[in-house]
Amino acid sequence: MSSKPRITFGMIVLNGEPFLRYNLRAIYPFAHQIIVAEGASPRAAHAATPDGHSIDGTLQALYRFKAEEDPADKLIIVTAEMCGHPNGFWPGEKDEQSRAYAERATGDWLWQIDVDEFYHPTDIERVAAFLDRHPDTTCLCFHAYHFWGGFDYLTDGGLFWHRQYQGEPWGRYRRVFRWRPGYRYDSHRPPTIVDERGRDITRRRIYHADVFGVWMYHYFMVFPHQFARKGAYYQNQPWARERERLRKNLDLLNEVHLANGLRIMDQYDTQNWLARFTGQHPQPILDLRADLASGKVTTDLRRTDDIERLLADPRYAQMVLAAARCERLRVWRDYVMYLIWWRPRARLIQLVREQTPPALVKRLPPAIQRKFIPEHRRRYQEQLARYQQSIRSGDAA
Numbered sequence: 378m379s380s381k382p383r384i385t386f387g388m389i390v391l392n393g394e395p396f397l398r399y400n401l402r403a404i405y406p407f408a409h410q411i412i413v414a415e416g417a418s419p420r421a422a423h424a425a426t427p428d429g430h431s432i433d434g435t436l437q438a439l440y441r442f443k444a445e446e447d448p449a450d451k452l453i454i455v456t457a458e459m460c461g462h463p464n465g466f467w468p469g470e471k472d473e474q475s476r477a478y479a480e481r482a483t484g485d486w487l488w489q490i491d492v493d494e495f496y497h498p499t500d501i502e503r504v505a506a507f508l509d510r511h512p513d514t515t516c517l518c519f520h521a522y523h524f525w526g527g528f529d530y531l532t533d534g535g536l537f538w539h540r541q542y543q544g545e546p547w548g549r550y551r552r553v554f555r556w557r558p559g560y561r562y563d564s565h566r567p568p569t570i571v572d573e574r575g576r577d578i579t580r581r582r583i584y585h586a587d588v589f590g591v592w593m594y595h596y597f598m599v600f601p602h603q604f605a606r607k608g609a610y611y612q613n614q615p616w617a618r619e620r621e622r623l624r625k626n627l628d629l630l631n632e633v634h635l636a637n638g639l640r641i642m643d644q645y646d647t648q649n650w651l652a653r654f655t656g657q658h659p660q661p662i663l664d665l666r667a668d669l670a671s672g673k674v675t676t677d678l679r680r681t682d683d684i685e686r687l688l689a690d691p692r693y694a695q696m697v698l699a700a701a702r703c704e705r706l707r708v709w710r711d712y713v714m715y716l717i718w719w720r721p722r723a724r725l726i727q728l729v730r731e732q733t734p735p736a737l738v739k740r741l742p743p744a745i746q747r748k749f750i751p752e753h754r755r756r757y758q759e760q761l762a763r764y765q766q767s768i769r770s771g772d773a774a
Contacts, residue, residue, distance in 0.1 A: 382508045383409035385484030385556065389474040392419050392606060393435045393492035395674045396596065399558045399661040400492055401442055404450065406500050412453045412478035413439055417479055418467050422612040423686055424606045428677075429457055429465030469567040470614075479562035487556040489568055493596045493603075494521075495659045500591040504553065507589060515570070515582045518549035521593040522654065525641060526633075526679050528599060530688075531654050534639075535647030535704035542645075543567060546712055549585060550593060576731045605629040616636055617747060618644045633683050638693055639700050647707075648700040654690055 381765045383446050390413055403413060417425035429434050436450050436456070442729065443452050455477045467474040479487060485506055487619050496504075506515060525532035542548040544567025551568045556699070559573030570579050586592070598604060608626030611619045627639060633651065642649040668674040669721050738749050 381503050382486055383484040384402050384486045384488050384505065384553075385412060385482040385510075386488045386490050387475070387477075387478035388413045388490050388492060389471060389478070390415050390431070390435055390492045391421055392431045392433045392602075394431075395439065395600075395665060395669075396492045396597075397435055397438050397663045398442055398446075400490070400495065402446065403495060403498065403659065403661040404488075404490065404501070404717040405446075405504060406498075407483040408451050408488070409740055410453060410482065411451050412455065412481050414455045414474045414475070415428065415439060416457045416465060418470055418474070420470070420634055421610050422466070423609050423613075425466075427465075429462075429467070454476075455481065467732055469496070474497075475492075475565045475568070476562045479556075483557055484556060487554045487562075487570075489552050489554070493599075495594045495596065496591070497594075497657075497659045503589060504586060504593055507584075507586075510555070511584065512555075513582045514553075515585070515709075516551050516556045516579045518545050518583065518585050519552050519555035519591065519593040520547070520549055520587040521595040523598075524594070524654065525598045525651065527681050528596075528658065528662065528683050529654055530684055531652045532598070532641045532649055533652055534642070534649030535707060536642045536644055536649050536707040538704065539645050539647060545583075546715060547708070548744065549587075550660075551579065552577065552593070555582075574731075577727055578704075594662065596662065598709070599679075600680050601630055604679075609768045614663055618646075620667070629678065633687055634698070635687070635690065635693060636689050639696060641653060648699045648702060648704055650693075651684060652697075663735045671740040 382409060386408050388400075388411070390578075393400075393468060415431065416429045418430075423433060426432055436454075437454070439454050443454060457465050457474075460467075462468060462473075462478050467477075475489070493660070504517065521537070522538060523532050524530065536542055537548045539548055540546050541552045545551060551672070554570045555574075555578070556566070556570075560578075561571050561572045561575075563569040564579070568579070569577055598607070604626040605623070608623035612622040625640075625643070629641065633641070637710050639648045639650050665674065667675070671676070724774060733749065738746055741749075
């Protein structure tokens with residue numbers, strides 16, 4: 378009889394309330410370990426204390442959970458100070474923070490989970506059973522329901538079908554990875570695992586959980602504070618597509634209507650819209666909603682009368698139908714290009730990188746040597762260099 382898969386859940390979190398305790402309780406029965414790296418990167422300083430921690434009591438909540446709800450000693454709490462960053466901020470753009478939990482993982486599988494990502498408990502059991510039957514898996518990806526403006530509404534559209542959104546076709550999230558001694562978490566965008574020789578193993582045996590009916594429930598824009606904090610954070614990134622993100626988020630928080638109802642998310646100039654959620658929330662979210670209703674948990678909620686008016690407008694329904702046809706056509710076009718050109722090219726590049734002897738690479742001109750460093754790793758090295766320079770100049774916090 379096969380043994381139960383040993384799963385290490387890894388989480389990075391900044392201002393995780395009110396989701397945190399509900400998420401930890403949900404994954405606890407299935408976890409071999411739960412490792413949480415708490416704190417801010419320099420670009421999230423606007424939502425952090427001067428020493429780089431959450432402003433909503435998340436770190437204190439973690440220690441309370443550890444003391445009161447961790448009888449099996451599964452939870453490991455990690456901060457930047459524990460990893461040699463005395464100013465309390467994590468360097469880079471979430472890469473170091475993700476590596477902090479990965480370096481402490483002792484499970485056979487590493488399940489990356491954000492504080493606002495939930496699953497039905499029975500679906501976690503199905504994932505564990507799938508991993509037990511398919512030990513050759515190197516990565517398991519998930520489609521997601523994206524909740525916006527409240528627990529009863531979804532946002533959908535071209536962004537969430539875009540390959541660049543999460544690094545996989547049709548916007549799937551890389552979330553569960555095979556984990557062995559010597560493996561390393563190489564980058565956060567997209568999540569990438571390398572073996573002891575530095576070879577990317579993420580896509581070698583990649584599977585999709587939606588094939589066997591498992592989806593992620595992503596409560597990323599439910600509460601007003603999420604609109605403001607996420608908007609400010611992404612606006613601080615060097616990406617042209619995120620310019621004025623905070624203003625856009627606050628405009629949508631204030632009012633949605635026909636004029637902006639197809640621009641709920643627009644990072645890649647896609648059309649994205651609202652829809653009513655008619656499914657069943659995971660039990661931890663039902664518990665959270667009950668506690669919000671009773672006053673046990675207090676936080677601001679977004680008004681929903683404007684959403685209801687928009688969804689009741691037949692003109693909006695027609696706009697969504699037309700936008701969906703347009704976005705699906707664009708995604709299929711891009712997906713065909715991915716199959717014909719980008720995927721074979723990426724596999725060839727990876728093969729050359731893996732098979733070329735390091736001694737030969739060192740003899741090549743520096744400009745060609747850089748071609749042997751994956752783009753995500755080059756980005757990380759540049760981000761780390763900028764952070765180290767800011768530390769020396771005293772500007773990181």
